[in-house]
Amino acid sequence: DGGITQSPKYLFRKEGQNVTLSCEQNLNHDAMYWYRQDPGQGLRLIYYSQIVNDFQKGDIAEGYSVSREKKESFPLTVTSAQKNPTAFYLCASSVAQAPNEKLFFGSGTQLSVL
Amino acid sequence: RKEVEQDPGPFNVPEGATVAFNCTYSNSASQSFFWYRQDCRKEPKLLMSVYSSGNEDGRFTAQLNRASQYISLLIRDSKLSDSATYLCVVFNDYKLSFGAGTTVTVRA
Numbered sequence: 524d525g526g527i528t529q530s531p532k533y534l535f536r537k538e539g540q541n542v543t544l545s546c547e548q549n550l551n552h553d554a555m556y557w558y559r560q561d562p563g564q565g566l567r568l569i570y571y572s573q574i575v576n577d578f579q580k581g582d583i584a585e586g587y588s589v590s591r592e593k594k595e596s597f598p599l600t601v602t603s604a605q606k607n608p609t610a611f612y613l614c615a616s617s618v619a620q621a622p623n624e625k626l627f628f629g630s631g632t633q634l635s636v637l
Numbered sequence: 638r639k640e641v642e643q644d645p646g647p648f649n650v651p652e653g654a655t656v657a658f659n660c661t662y663s664n665s666a667s668q669s670f671f672w673y674r675q676d677c678r679k680e681p682k683l684l685m686s687v688y689s690s691g692n693e694d695g696r697f698t699a700q701l702n703r704a705s706q707y708i709s710l711l712i713r714d715s716k717l718s719d720s721a722t723y724l725c726v727v728f729n730d731y732k733l734s735f736g737a738g739t740t741v742t743v744r745a
Contacts (some may be wrong), residue, residue, distance in 0.1 A: 558735075565641060565724070565735035566681070581732070613680060622669040622728045628680035 525550045529614050530555070530630035535637050536601065536608060544599045544632045546614035554620040555597040559583060560611040560631075569612075572597055573620050601634065609635050638663050643736035650715055650743055657711040658739045660725030667729040670701055671709050675722045675738065683720050684710075684723070715743045 527548040536542045548555065554573050560567040568581030572591040586605025591597055597616075601608045612632045617624040643660045650656045662670075670687035687699040687708050698711040712719055720743045725736035728730065 558703075563737055565639075565737045567735075568732055571732070586739065611678065620731065623686065625683050626673075626733065628669050628682070631678070633678070 527627055527629035529612075529632050531632060532630070534634045536630055536634060537637050539603045541600055541602050542634070543564075544601070544612055544614075544634070546597045546599065546629055548616045548627075549593050550616055550627060551594070552616035552618055553594070554617045554624070555591070556615045556617075556626070557581075557587070557589065557597070557599045558613045560613060560617065566613065569599065571620065583592055600623060640664060640729075640734040641736040642742045643725050643739045645651060645739060647742050648739040650741070652715055652743055652745055653703060654657055654715050654743075655711065656711050656715055658723070658741075659707050660736050660739075661707045662725075662727045663706070664727070664729045664735075665703075665706060668729045669727075670735060671730040672697075672699060672708075672710050672724040673724040673726055673735075676725055677722075681724055712741070713724055715741075717743050717745060719743050
């Protein structure tokens, strides 16, 4: 079955450590996104990519980095510069970045700081 | 001002009741509108798109009021399985903006 796979489901980060969240899709979608969800807040866009080897910053990109070397993969690295990384991270994809395109989400990664 | 604002609730209703709630958006040029459903600590899933003329999908009815810049969702004959957080989502410029969600709890 087609879908988006995020891993791991839970991740713990130590002070000063970089961690990478995996996101893989087999839907053949061009557009991929990373969102952060904090309690009581809406999803906030971290980074997005419309095509391989290209990506743009979203609203809260500081302290994060991404790559898009393959169409199906869009990993997110939470760097030590992100001082408040504890949150639920959601990866999503769509056929294209267009007004009426449905977003498909992965099941999320809960990141916590040790 | 937030781009998308929702009443967080919770709306606590008995089975079979009707529940309705709104979402306001700040950008008058917003192009498209959606309701997503999210269960606790799971991924959001598209419930329905919202069209200018209003639309129904079974027990769910969505309305758009461009003049007042809000969308609404009405759930008729509530089921226990309708308990969830409902996210209002608006597309403008290049991206989707999400509301913080309205929590609905349906009790037996």
